[in-house]
Amino acid sequence: MNDKDLLAQRFEADRDRLRAVAYRMLGSVSEAEDAVQEAWFKLSRSDASAVENLGGWLTTVVGRVCLDMLRSRTSRREDSLDARVHLPDPVVQAPDQGARTAADPEQQALIADSVGLALLVVLETLGPAERLAFVLHDMFGVSFDEIGPIVGRTPTAARQLASRARRRVRGAAPEPERDAARQRKAVDAFLAAARGGDFEGLLAVLDPDVLLRADGGSLRAVATTLVRGARAVASQALMFSRAEAQGVPVLVNGNAGLLAIEAGSPSALLAFTVSEEGLIVEIDILVDPERLERLDVGALDTGTDKDTGTDTATPED
Structure with missing residues (x-):
C-alpha cells in the first residue's frame, strides 16, 4: 500500500465523524458532504507526515470550511427579504x-x-461563530484552545461564544x-x-x-x-x-x-x-x-x- 492509499484509508476512518460534525454545523446533508470532501482535498495537498493528530487536524479543517459556508449563507440571507x-x-x-x-x-x-430537527432548528438561529463553538465543544469535545484560532478569538472568548449558544439552546430546544x-x-x-x-x-x-x-x-x-x-x-x-x-x-x-x-x-x-x-x-x-x-x-x-x-x-x- 502506497502513502496515498494509506492516507485515504486514514481519512475514511474519520469520514463518518467529520460528516456528523459538518451536518450539525450546516444542517444540510449535501453541504456536509461538500465540507468533508474539501477537507480531503486539503489533506491530499498537505504534508500529512507533519500532522501529529490527524483526527484533530481534520476536525479543525472541516470546522473552518463550515464556518466560511455559514458566513456566506448568513450574508446571502441578510441581503434577501425572504423570511420563509x-x-x-x-x-x-x-x-x-x-x-x-x-x-x-x-x-x-x-x-x-x-x-x-428541533435542535437543528435552534442551531440555525445562532451566529456562525457561536454555532461552531457550541458544536465543536459541546457535541464533540474539542478544546477552546483549538476552537479559538478557527473563529479568530482567544480561548476565553471562544468559551464565551459557546456559553451564550448553550443558554440559547437550552432555553429554546425541547428535551x-x-x-x-x-x-x-x-x-x-x-x-x-x-x-x-x-x-x-x-x-x-x-x-x-x-x-x-x-x-x-x-x-x-x-x-x-x-x-x-x-x-x-x-x-x-x-x-x-x-x-x-x-x-x-x-x-x-x-x-x-x-x-x-x-x-x-x-x-x-x-x-x-x-x-x-x-x-x-x-x-x-x-x-x-x-x-x-x-x-x-x-x-x-x-x-x-x-x-x-x-x-x-x-x-x-
Whole structure:
C-alpha cells in the first residue's frame, strides 16, 4: 500500500465523524458532504507526515470550511427579504432500520447522539461563530484552545461564544422523550385523532405551547407556515383527515415521524418531538417537492415499487 492509499484509508476512518460534525454545523446533508470532501482535498495537498493528530487536524479543517459556508449563507440571507421557514435536511430511516443499527455496538453511539430537527432548528438561529463553538465543544469535545484560532478569538472568548449558544439552546430546544415506543404512541394517537376528526383527542396529546413549522420551499402557499398553541395546531391537523395519502411510519433524525406517499411519491415528511411527559411539543413538516425528491427512501416499505429517492449519504449512516 502506497502513502496515498494509506492516507485515504486514514481519512475514511474519520469520514463518518467529520460528516456528523459538518451536518450539525450546516444542517444540510449535501453541504456536509461538500465540507468533508474539501477537507480531503486539503489533506491530499498537505504534508500529512507533519500532522501529529490527524483526527484533530481534520476536525479543525472541516470546522473552518463550515464556518466560511455559514458566513456566506448568513450574508446571502441578510441581503434577501425572504423570511420563509426553512427546516434543516432530515435524516430518514425505517423504524426497524433504526433498531438494527442500535443493535450494532459500533453504531449505538451514533444513534444515541442523533440530533433531532428541533435542535437543528435552534442551531440555525445562532451566529456562525457561536454555532461552531457550541458544536465543536459541546457535541464533540474539542478544546477552546483549538476552537479559538478557527473563529479568530482567544480561548476565553471562544468559551464565551459557546456559553451564550448553550443558554440559547437550552432555553429554546425541547428535551425529547428518548423511549421510541412512547414517542410512537403519542404520534399514533395524534394521527388517529387527526384522521378521525377528534379535536379533543388532538388536544389531549398536544402540549399547550406546541409549535408547528412547515417548510414548503417553492410552494409559496405553505412556505411560511408557523403555528403555535394546541388549539391552533389541532385545527390545522384536522386537515390531515382529508389528505388522500398513505402514511409510512419512519424515524426522522432518530425520532418518530411519518412519510406521506401520494401517487407513489413522497408528498410530505412529518417529524415529531415528544416531551418526557408524552406530549407532542413540536411538529416539523417538510413539503418542499424538490427536497422530498432527494430523500433516500429506497430502504423504506412505502407499499409501492417506485424508487423515489436518490443516493444521498447521511451523517448518521
